Amino acid sequence: MRNLKTPKLTIVGAGPGDVELITLKAVKALESADIVLYDALVNEELLEYAPNAEIVFVGKRLGCHAYTQDQINDLIVSMANRYGHVVRLKGGDSFVFGRGSEEIDYAVKFGLETAVVPGISSALGVPAAAGISLTQRKIAESFWVITGTTSDHKLSNDIMLASKSAATVVILMGMHKLDEILSIYQQNRNDDLPVAIIQNGTKNSEQKVIGTISTIAKLAAEKNIASPAIIVIGEVVKNTSKLTEYFQEHFEDEFIFQNLNL
Ligand SMILES: C[S@@+](CC[C@H](N)C(=O)[O-])C[C@H]1O[C@@H](n2cnc3c(N)ncnc32)[C@H](O)[C@@H]1O
Numbered sequence: 001m002r003n004l005k006t007p008k009l010t011i012v013g014a015g016p017g018d019v020e021l022i023t024l025k026a027v028k029a030l031e032s033a034d035i036v037l038y039d040a041l042v043n044e045e046l047l048e049y050a051p052n053a054e055i056v057f058v059g060k061r062l063g064c065h066a067y068t069q070d071q072i073n074d075l076i077v078s079m080a081n082r083y084g085h086v087v088r089l090k091g092g093d094s095f096v097f098g099r100g101s102e103e104i105d106y107a108v109k110f111g112l113e114t115a116v117v118p119g120i121s122s123a124l125g126v127p128a129a130a131g132i133s134l135t136q137r138k139i140a141e142s143f144w145v146i147t148g149t150t151s152d153h154k155l156s157n158d159i160m161l162a163s164k165s166a167a168t169v170v171i172l173m174g175m176h177k178l179d180e181i182l183s184i185y186q187q188n189r190n191d192d193l194p195v196a197i198i199q200n201g202t203k204n205s206e207q208k209v210i211g212t213i214s215t216i217a218k219l220a221a222e223k224n225i226a227s228p229a230i231i232v233i234g235e236v237v238k239n240t241s242k243l244t245e246y247f248q249e250h251f252e253d254e255f256i257f258q259n260l261n262l
Helices: 024-031 044-049 069-083 100-109 122-129 158-163 175-188 216-222 235-239 243-250 255-259
Strands: 008-013 035-038 054-057 085-090 113-117 143-147 168-172 194-199 207-212 229-233
Touching (some): 008 069, 008 100, 035 044, 054 069, 069 085, 069 100, 085 100, 100 113, 122 168, 122 194, 122 229, 158 168, 158 175, 168 235, 175 194, 175 216, 175 229, 194 216, 207 216, 229 235
Parallel strands (some): 008 085, 008 113, 035 085
Antiparallel strands (some): 168 229, 194 207
């Protein structure tokens, strides 16, 4: 039987992980979904907002993609024609390293109605929740959000450019290239520049380390910090509102205090 609903795609940002960091508009989109296609970084508790929808996982688990991007694009179109309203639920914001615009473009080619619901990107929400202010008067006048791994698996050249500025730099998908990133900073800046790495930010499983260009790799390795994580580099990290409390809890040996000249 032919579907009588208008085929529609809504691209929805789910936020960084804490279920309360989704928007009301996203919840409404989920409530009206006929099918939800969701990614690995999405907190699965959010699927409860779509009790009447078919739910399909299309992300990456244990390093393997459940579907290629081409297959996801085709799935969106075929599912919209079959069921009606497809919600494509992605971690953070769909337009920040989320390929949301590619999916919209593809759907438009096939005549689907489309809509976008912004989400809180991990690039902004994770540092904020950890008390790191990306800009601060007299300390950082701007921030960069850069991918550590480009589509051809290289380190983005923007990291070299950003390391020469006084800006705060937030690197996503950078953990596999941490050593390369730190050596660029060692060439262009001083070893004492503060760095934070936050894994699973805003989730119950959040882990973080704060150190400097010269200490952070060891600290991250000791705590087994790995993807998904963001790397925040810049003087603002030193001024995080939770830093003192954090150090008291985790680094009572004062090792890092000395490194940061606190
Ligand atoms: C493909 S990108 C997607 C980013 C997403 N669209 C956003 O706006 O947050 C995936 C990367 O985002 C970062 N990321 C996403 N959620 C995170 C979280 N809760 N904590 C730390 N990093 C996160 C990690 O660097 C991860 O490798």
